[in-house]
Amino acid sequence: MPQEIQERRIDQFFSGPGARADEWRGLVEAAKAWSSGSGDRVNLEKKLSQLAITEEYHAYPGLRLMAALTERAAAGDAAGTLALAMRITQSLQTRSFRQHASDWDAQADADADMPDLLPPGFGETRVRRPYFETLIVTGIPATNWPNLAAEWRKLRRPVDGFIYEPIFVGSFEDAFCAAMLNPDIAAVIVNEGFARKSRHDAPILRSLISSMEPKDTGESALALAKTLKRIRPELDVYLVSNQNVEELAGNPEADVVRRIFYSVEELLELHLAILEGVQDRFSTPFFDNLKKYAQRPIGTFHALPIARGKSVFRSDWIRDMGEFYGPNLFLAESSATTGGLDSLLEPTGNIKEAQEKAARAFGGDRVFFVTNGTSTSNKMAVQALVGPGDIVIVDRNCHKSHHYGMVLSGGQPLYVEAFPMTEYSMYGAVPLKTIKQALLNLKSEGRLDKVKMLDLTNCTFDGHVYNTRRVMEECLAIKPDLIFLWDEAWFAFARFSPFLRPRTGMGAANDIEAWMHDPKSVDAYEEQRKELGADPSDDTLLNTRLIPDPRQIRLRVYQTNSTHKSMSAIRQGSMLIVKDVDFHTVEAQFKEAVFTHASTSPNQQLIASLDVARRQMELEGYGLVANAIEIAFAIRRAVAANPLISKYFSVLGAEQMVPAEYRASGFTDFLASGVNWGQILKSLREDEFFLDPTRLTLVCGRAGFDGTQFKGILASRYGIQVNKTSRNSVLIQSNINNTRSDVAHLIRVFAEISNEIDRDLAQGGANARKVFDARVKSLMTDVPDLPNFSHFHDGFRGDAGDKTNEGDIRSGFFAAYDAAGCEYIRLNDPELDRRLKSGPDLVSANFVIPYPPGFPIMVPGQVITQGAIDFMRKLDVKEIHGYNNVQGLKLVRPEALAKLMDRHSRAHGIKSAAE
Numbered sequence: 001m002p003q004e005i006q007e008r009r010i011d012q013f014f015s016g017p018g019a020r021a022d023e024w025r026g027l028v029e030a031a032k033a034w035s036s037g038s039g040d041r042v043n044l045e046k047k048l049s050q051l052a053i054t055e056e057y058h059a060y061p062g063l064r065l066m067a068a069l070t071e072r073a074a075a076g077d078a079a080g081t082l083a084l085a086m087r088i089t090q091s092l093q094t095r096s097f098r099q100h101a102s103d104w105d106a107q108a109d110a111d112a113d114m115p116d117l118l119p120p121g122f123g124e125t126r127v128r129r130p131y132f133e134t135l136i137v138t139g140i141p142a143t144n145w146p147n148l149a150a151e152w153r154k155l156r157r158p159v160d161g162f163i164y165e166p167i168f169v170g171s172f173e174d175a176f177c178a179a180m181l182n183p184d185i186a187a188v189i190v191n192e193g194f195a196r197k198s199r200h201d202a203p204i205l206r207s208l209i210s211s212m213e214p215k216d217t218g219e220s221a222l223a224l225a226k227t228l229k230r231i232r233p234e235l236d237v238y239l240v241s242n243q244n245v246e247e248l249a250g251n252p253e254a255d256v257v258r259r260i261f262y263s264v265e266e267l268l269e270l271h272l273a274i275l276e277g278v279q280d281r282f283s284t285p286f287f288d289n290l291k292k293y294a295q296r297p298i299g300t301f302h303a304l305p306i307a308r309g310k311s312v313f314r315s316d317w318i319r320d321m322g323e324f325y326g327p328n329l330f331l332a333e334s335s336a337t338t339g340g341l342d343s344l345l346e347p348t349g350n351i352k353e354a355q356e357k358a359a360r361a362f363g364g365d366r367v368f369f370v371t372n373g374t375s376t377s378n379k380m381a382v383q384a385l386v387g388p389g390d391i392v393i394v395d396r397n398c399h400k401s402h403h404y405g406m407v408l409s410g411g412q413p414l415y416v417e418a419f420p421m422t423e424y425s426m427y428g429a430v431p432l433k434t435i436k437q438a439l440l441n442l443k444s445e446g447r448l449d450k451v452k453m454l455d456l457t458n459c460t461f462d463g464h465v466y467n468t469r470r471v472m473e474e475c476l477a478i479k480p481d482l483i484f485l486w487d488e489a490w491f492a493f494a495r496f497s498p499f500l501r502p503r504t505g506m507g508a509a510n511d512i513e514a515w516m517h518d519p520k521s522v523d524a525y526e527e528q529r530k531e532l533g534a535d536p537s538d539d540t541l542l543n544t545r546l547i548p549d550p551r552q553i554r555l556r557v558y559q560t561n562s563t564h565k566s567m568s569a570i571r572q573g574s575m576l577i578v579k580d581v582d583f584h585t586v587e588a589q590f591k592e593a594v595f596t597h598a599s600t601s602p603n604q605q606l607i608a609s610l611d612v613a614r615r616q617m618e619l620e621g622y623g624l625v626a627n628a629i630e631i632a633f634a635i636r637r638a639v640a641a642n643p644l645i646s647k648y649f650s651v652l653g654a655e656q657m658v659p660a661e662y663r664a665s666g667f668t669d670f671l672a673s674g675v676n677w678g679q680i681l682k683s684l685r686e687d688e689f690f691l692d693p694t695r696l697t698l699v700c701g702r703a704g705f706d707g708t709q710f711k712g713i714l715a716s717r718y719g720i721q722v723n724k725t726s727r728n729s730v731l732i733q734s735n736i737n738n739t740r741s742d743v744a745h746l747i748r749v750f751a752e753i754s755n756e757i758d759r760d761l762a763q764g765g766a767n768a769r770k771v772f773d774a775r776v777k778s779l780m781t782d783v784p785d786l787p788n789f790s791h792f793h794d795g796f797r798g799d800a801g802d803k804t805n806e807g808d809i810r811s812g813f814f815a816a817y818d819a820a821g822c823e824y825i826r827l828n829d830p831e832l833d834r835r836l837k838s839g840p841d842l843v844s845a846n847f848v849i850p851y852p853p854g855f856p857i858m859v860p861g862q863v864i865t866q867g868a869i870d871f872m873r874k875l876d877v878k879e880i881h882g883y884n885n886v887q888g889l890k891l892v893r894p895e896a897l898a899k900l901m902d903r904h905s906r907a908h909g910i911k912s913a914a915e
């Protein structure tokens with residue numbers, strides 16, 4: 001193999017589907033250059049050989065078309081090579097090969113002489129059948145693969161709901177590569193007898209495999225099945241064995257395999273099983289029924305006149321609404337729970353089934369569909385799991401739904417602080433040491449039994465991803481029955497990336513569960529226990545990576561996701577995912593939580609979209625998420641590489657977003673020179689925090705814009721919507737919807753804005769430069785300190801101990817209902833400063849949440865500090881929830897507090913007397 005080709009190792013190809021498109025474009029360019037005389041054949045052949053390695057993992061263009069390209073090049077036919085390369089590239093781009101047989105033909109208009117080489121079934125039906133690819137891992141020599149492929153194609157029948165092409169590979173490593181690189185693969189057949197190593201050189205790939213499946217990467221079919229399921233759990237894996245299949249089938253480890261077949265003699269059965277497996281993912285029980293329902297003639301003598309659309313389409317005045325949305329929306333509207341529909345509040349039919357499928361897709365035991373956003377999912381989870389007086393360790397910087405959940409349930413929040421990123425006016429995530437310290441403090445006060453839950457946001461709004469497994473393991477080592485609530489409003493898509501999945505709540509819960517069943521886990525625990533001794537100090541516990549006792553753990557993990565934020569669900573579509581061994585103890589409470597929060601008229605289209613979003617992710621989520629990540633990398637790269645744009649804008653990397661102490665691997669940035677997947681994987685595995693690559697903090701302060709201003713310019717002048725803002729940045733988020741054209745537009749806009757700044761500065765002279773520099777300085781360096789949570793006033797501390805600062809937020813919240821017991825002081829009133837200096841304490845009567853940054857700088861019952869007031873005074877945002885500009889801050893009056901304290905001590909006194 002020529003030296004240059006060896007350099008092009010398969011493990012360097014992990015950059016998603018877009019990289020493949022780039023390679024083909026590169027080939028077309030080389031062919032153009034050769035045929036126009038500005039390039040040569042050698043360059044084309046080099047590119048073609050490089051491309052050929054990864055094309056082995058795709059059905060199209062396949063061995064035959066690749067061979068045709070090679071032959072044309074070898075024959076010196078530059079024009080013919082160019083024509084074929086262009087046709088293939090176009091077919092890949094438009095995906096037309098999925099439907100058109102002629103795309104598979106080297107001589108586009110002469111397919112008569114090779115009927116059985118073309119996929120029969122293509123073009124035979126007018127109904128557009130979804131297309132996928134089936135990976136076949138086999139020990140049969142590669143020379144036999146074309147014949148085998150022809151055998152598979154003969155199995156196609158017009159009644160098949162889907163159409164698929166087989167791809168053959170001969171080794172464990174090639175199977176791994178194919179599953180990683182080809183998002184179209186939906187099913188895998190593993191025949192025993194394949195080789196271990198790829199014939200291509202791939203050192204990083206090998207470390208990747210061992211990180212995915214450290215135990216056994218041998219030739220065993222089961223080991224391969226397990227590895228493939230680990231990278232892509234949604235794949236159906238079939239095992240074909242000539243040995244004792246009964247024994248294999250009885251092996252509990254074989255649960256990763258959908259079906260086991262004895263020898264290949266059952267080809268048709270296998271074919272049917274493959275189609276059935278895909279059908280199982282394709283089927284959307286609620287949506288399918290809703291479509292059927294919409295087609296039926298139904299007379300409604302019920303509420304919801306909009307259902308069936310007659311009041312709309314017969315109206316002269318609102319018909320445009322009907323024309324805009326189309327008739328199906330109205331035909332599919334119903335307030336019934338009968339006639340093939342189901343009840344979201346008490347699902348027994350197709351909603352139940354749809355939820356079960358979602359549980360499978362997202363790695364939980366059960367799922368609740370929620371139609372009021374994750375704001376509601378969070379409140380439901382908190383209400384169902386936390387009772388009055390229970391302590392919840394919670395990130396103060398979390399979404400308001402958690403705080404309100406605590407108000408509703410009477411739980412006592414013990415706020416823990418995320419590390420601050422003061423220069424960007426935002427918080428990071430909560431260090432594990434802080435969480436462990438809180439647990440140890442409670443333990444030392446003998447109140448560990450009161451702690452119910454750890455409630456964290458993963459990833460945070462700005463993209464900080466926890467090491468979820470480590471957090472849960474270490475906390476379980478201190479409190480084995482702690483419940484975890486991971487708010488993954490933004491992170492649901494991560495389930496479909498093998499890199500990010502282990503850092504999701506459910507990904508980690510499944511890994512912990514597998515670890516608990518591994519006999520080595522008990523040894524590891526016992527060994528650490530011996531090392532730490534009978535009574536380890538807090539310091540030792542804080543500085544040790546604690547191993548929980550696998551025999552004691554009650555694994556209770558909850559995850560909420562805003563399906564609408566990262567998948568194809570309609571706004572407000574959300575899921576609450578459960579993996580809780582003790583769910584039966586809280587099931588009734590969950591029912592109550594559903595009854596409390598779910599509307600009795602949930603929107604049918606929302607429920608259907610949750611069902612459909614699940615279908616999409618199970619069938620194409622892998623490729624879509626890879627694309628979203630790749631788009632984010634493309635933006636990062638383009639901003640950093642463009643000399644004009646990078647003068648004024650930058651995207652923050654891990655180095656700026658995560659302090660070094662939380663990046664033990666030494667990883668600095670996705671784009672740092674020399675970074676490869678090996679280092680990224682090490683960081684993913686080991687570092688306390690990792691940055692979600694799809695969330696990009698673009699600093700715009702150096703261009704003289706504050707976040708809100710820049711967001712406004714992008715929206716009003718260029719039609720570009722971005723996510724949240726901070727004082728000097730905006731958050732750009734890539735998702736499964738984005739294309740390379742979107743990136744091109746964004747980068748062009750950044751270039752245009754940068755150009756304008758350059759020009760204005762050049763034309764404005766010294767004064768313009770002075771004004772600009774001052775603005776940049778104010779945005780970038782004159783930033784307010786972030787105010788940490790202070791403490792609850794003694795009147796709202798419930799029964800908190802000395803070392804911890806949890807509080808009775810519910811009483812604080814309802815103190816605001818007593819109008820006479822509250823007062824208002826305006827932010828610029830000197831009375832505020834006088835009270836801060838000499839008392840009495842200023843105690844907030846409500847939540848005060850400025851947007852941005854969006855975290856509560858005051859919660860009900862909290863004592864207000866100088867830091868909070870300074871922060872508010874420096875804030876130049878318009879939207880501050882809970883603060884009334886005219887009246888000022890709402891405070892609990894000192895007299896009302898005194899009364900509360902009095903009541904407290906009397907209650908305490910009575911209790912003492914009783915004791």
Ligand SMILES: Cc1ncc(COP(=O)(O)O)c(C=O)c1O
Binds near residue numbers: 372399487574
């Ligand atoms: C971390 C977090 N959790 C929950 C929510 C609420 O989600 P939803 O908009 O689906 O109600 C948000 C909204 O932005 C959020 O950022």
